[in-house]
Amino acid sequence: MTTPENAFQDLAGVFSSRDNKVLELEIIPSSLESSYLQDGNSIGITKKALVQAYTVARQLFIKRLMPMSEHDIRVELSEKKTDSAALPGSVITEIMLLFDCEHLTACTWRKRRLLAAVTRCMKDTDQASTIHLLETELTLMASYQCSPLHRHTKSPTMWSHRLWVLGQLLRIQSLSREALLRLERAELDIVLRAGELHPKNYYAFNYMRQLHLLLASTSTDVKDRSRWTVDLAGILVNPVLDWCLANPRDISGWAFEKYILENFPDQDIRADTIGRALRFARDVGWEGESLWSFVDQAVRHFDLETVVDNVLRQDTQIPVSELPAGQSGSPKWPWKSRLARARVYWDSYGQSNDVQ
Structure with missing residues (x-):
């Protein structure tokens, strides 16, 4: 029989070794012999085991993470935790968000951690580690939003956090016009996947609207700003229409297609x-x-x-x-x-x- 500590360690091991990979997370039936299954990047856990892991993670969060000052967070970022008794705070909050995607306190702690990294990055010449940290956060969000997790795919907290992380990444990373277009197209793939998993996914498509506005205001080498806005919309017209025709009942997809056409004159x-x-x-x-x-x-x-x-x-x-x-x-x-x-x-x- 799985204990809360064992359930927590199973998930902690997965998230600790994830690096920048996107996981496929799924709640599996309790009728299976095991409460935890793993096949490559595909992870299955029973609802009971997830609750058990969450209770341990929440206790650690209250005891270790909530009292942390900004200095403590910066120290935590610079340290490399290797033993299970001193897991990084990021792993603890990842387990909490897997159970409760609307846990604002856990999400806010992750923002504090990322802000500490961005602030440090602004003072240092080496930005690679901070960029990697932000990209890892995006793949974590993709793991939640592109997995068959009913609440996560349509979570306003998850989509808002994703937009915030992208905003921080664009602050410290100068991307070319082509790179920004590729970024937008990659984000669309994530949104469309979330839309398939949770039909009429207003929050996912609203995220794309906000992302379009964010990228349109991002400094680029394009002199004609209005033309840049049109280009950002232009690459989305056909992919979104193809998706809508494959999912014709989805009003959120059709509404987003109309938004794109409004920005593509x-x-x-x-x-x-x-x-x-x-x-x-x-x-x-x-x-x-x-x-x-x-x-x-x-x-x-x-x-x-x-x-x-x-x-x-x-x-x-x-x-x-x-x-x-x-x-x-x-x-x-x-x-x-x-x-x-x-x-x-x-x-x-x-x-x-x-x-x-």
């Missing part, structure tokens, strides 16, 4: 994006509200009614009187008028619309 690209969404809905008979809300809002916002006319071309217009009750384009549900028009198209051309 190319009417041809906007028309092509809306057209792809419309053709998908037309060809598979999709009636879901999320996609049609995107189409309606984007068409009206960007004045692209002709895109709908081209995709759902009819010999005759649909009389308002023939639209289904409550779907005549009322201000409350304007997207339903678009769907009603598509239904007439399906009826006219024999398109099945069984897909919901």
